[in-house]
Amino acid sequence: MSSGRSRYSNGDAVGRRVEPASSTPLSALRQDNDSEIADIIRDATSAVRQLIAEANDVDVIVLKNRIAAAEPATLAEIGRWVRRTGERVRGIESKLRSRIDEALGPFLGQVISPLTDWLGDFADDERLRGAIAALTGGADDLAGRIISRRLMVELGYQDNGGIWTSRRAVAAARQLAALAREFSDDFGCVAEERLRRSELGQRWSDDWAEMLSVAGLTRVCGVLVLASTRRAQVAAALMSIGRPATKAEIEDRLRPEIEGPMFRVDAVLAGMGGVVRASKTTWGFDDWVDDVYEGIPAEIRQRINEDGGSTRLSRLLDEIPRLFGVKEASVRAYVETPAFVVEHEWVREATHAPTVQGVIDDIADAVTAAGEPVWTFAVEDRFLHGYSLTNVPPEVSVALGAGFGRKASAAVKSPAGCPAVSVIWRKTSIHGPEIGRIAAALRGLGARAGTSVGLVVHGSAEVSFLGPEQFKHRTRAAQISVAAGDVEFTASGQRFSGVRTARRLQAHVAAPAKRDSTHLEVAPAPNQSVGAHAMARPHERSLPPHNDGSR
Structure with a gap:
């Protein structure tokens, strides 16, 4: 459909909303009316029918399949049908259109402007097609289809999901979409109130929902967005909640908006700059959160740095759980990883990495x-x-x-x-x-x-x-369970000592192959403890894990 301004329309500048002119009765344009315009409609219809009567077989094929068709055939297709080149068919079509324009010129000049005013900027399918049918007398012959198609082209209405939109509204919607991009954040959420307060927004306030639809904007959880991407969905859900929220709360808010299975909200949150963790389980926009939770290890380091290189264990076990809702046991578990060293109830960062001598x-x-x-x-x-x-x-x-x-x-x-x-x-x-x-x-x-x-x-x-x-699976001789701390135990007739674990260690132990030493010692690097796996000194090896994935 043509997107340019109709030469038969005296339409207003882009952005001006035109009220439907209900005072212009459509009945005044009907061809069975005795008014002057009705005579023009009848003359136009007669002229088109005369053109068809005088057309040869090739002309009729072009009229049916190019000019009157809602979905025109290509020039090449018609050329194959009539044994002509595509360029020859284009010439035939051009001449026919010129004759139709000449026949319909007075008619279009009289009806386009009042019909546009009567329809308004937005018309549903029934209203638009009903008006055109009224002008053509509902004729479904070739002449009626040619006139209907010509009216549709000259009116220039664009179909937006069953709502036909005038040229001026389409142009204004493009401007509104550009303005929405200017008023959007990094996630694609639009500051709708600011958009509505703009000059363009105020002009089209009475048709706001229709304008947003034509502009391609949509809503997620009541928030206006440029497009319903996952980042926009998560940000809109957070905005609608209005406070730092858990992953479950965000999913619950989004579930009515999402078709199919829920995506991984936590993965999206992790990649959204400007969204931070308010606690271990809640997320929010950075301007909502005074003390950003960066994870237990980062919080431990922060306090070590604040206290000049080491901090009291008691401070960590009290402050981090209280501020961020994490468990004291979780803080203690991280303190006992190889990244930190605990000495006399003081915690500092480790300066040496654990070594792995096993194969x-x-x-x-x-x-x-x-x-x-x-x-x-x-x-x-x-x-x-x-x-x-x-x-x-x-x-x-x-x-x-x-x-x-x-x-x-x-x-x-x-x-x-x-x-x-x-x-x-x-x-x-x-x-x-x-x-x-x-x-x-x-x-x-x-x-x-x-x-x-x-x-x-x-x-x-x-x-x-x-x-x-x-x-x-290899055959294993014994299963051992080692409590946390420095321990010594015997398995498979051999003594295992020097093991220091941060938590209970379970393993299956097989009799080793011949080695230089039958004494197996497993221990971390100096001043360090290990969790899931023990680290071995030179000529030592770590315990084989159980085959079910536990350590």
Whole structure:
């Protein structure tokens, strides 16, 4: 449909809202009326019918399939039908349109302006088509379709989901959309009150809902947005709640707005600059939050720096839970990670990283048919939905290039076609190293929750995931349970001592292969303790983990 101004219209400048001229009765334009304009309508209809009567077969095909059609055929299509080139068909069409313009000129000049005023800037489908049918007498022959199509083109109304919009309203809506972008934030949420107070907004205030629709703007949780992206949805939900909110509260607010399954709101929140954590479980806009919660490790460091390099453990255990709603046990667990050192109830940052002297074979609890060592873990449902595998042995992390405080990636050899996985060993992780982006590999194996899956490290940048039929568990002689602290115990006829753990450590212990020493000592670096895995000194090794993923 033509988007330019009709040459038969004396329409106003863009932005002026035109009230429907109800005082102009449509009956005055009907062709069965005795008025002068009715004579013009009848003359125009007769002229078009005469044109059709004089047209040859090719002209009629062009009239039916190009000029009168709501969805015109292409020039090439018509050319194949009538054995003419597309350019020849274009010439025939141009001549026919000129004759139609000549026949309908007086008619269009008389009816377009009053009809536009009568329809207003927004008309539903029934009103628009009813008006055109009234002018053509409801004729559905070729002449009636040609006149109807010509009227639609000259009126220039644009269909917006069943609401026909005038040229001036469409142009104003474009300006409104540009102004909305200027008044929007980084998430695409629009300051609607500011938009309404603008000169353009005030002009179109009576048709505000229609203008927003034509401008392509929408609402999420009652908030005007440029587009319903996930960032805009989450920001709009927060705005509608009006205070820092939990992930569950945001999801509850969004659920009526979302079709299909809910997306990961926490992942979106984590990537939204300007949205911060008000506590461990709540998020809000940065101007809502006086003391931003940056996670327990960051809060510990902040207080260590405030106190000149070390701070009292009692301050951490009192202040952080009170301000941010976290558990005292969680604060204590982070304090006991290798990132920090506790001496005489004072906490400082560690200056030395723990060392890992073991190799993959030390922690492998299964082997492939080719004799490759395999570390196994039990699949959890969350691993299939984007969550990382935690409590990975440090030996695996280091072998893949992710030493303490570092991250790396590794290609997946098997199953074939899977994206690379990520490997990270955070300094303050209480869950040990992690392997992320494993969902595709697990799905490639057909693994389900509870399935035992094996991991083989082929080198510093390649791994394979194996199903239970692809490996065989090693025989293990005993199971031990080590309480937190410095302990000594005996298993498989050997004495294990020097173990210091931050929490209870459970493992299956197999009789070792021949080594230079039968005395196994497992301990952290000086002044450091470890959580999920013990770190070994030179000529020592860490305890093999249980094959169900626990440490």
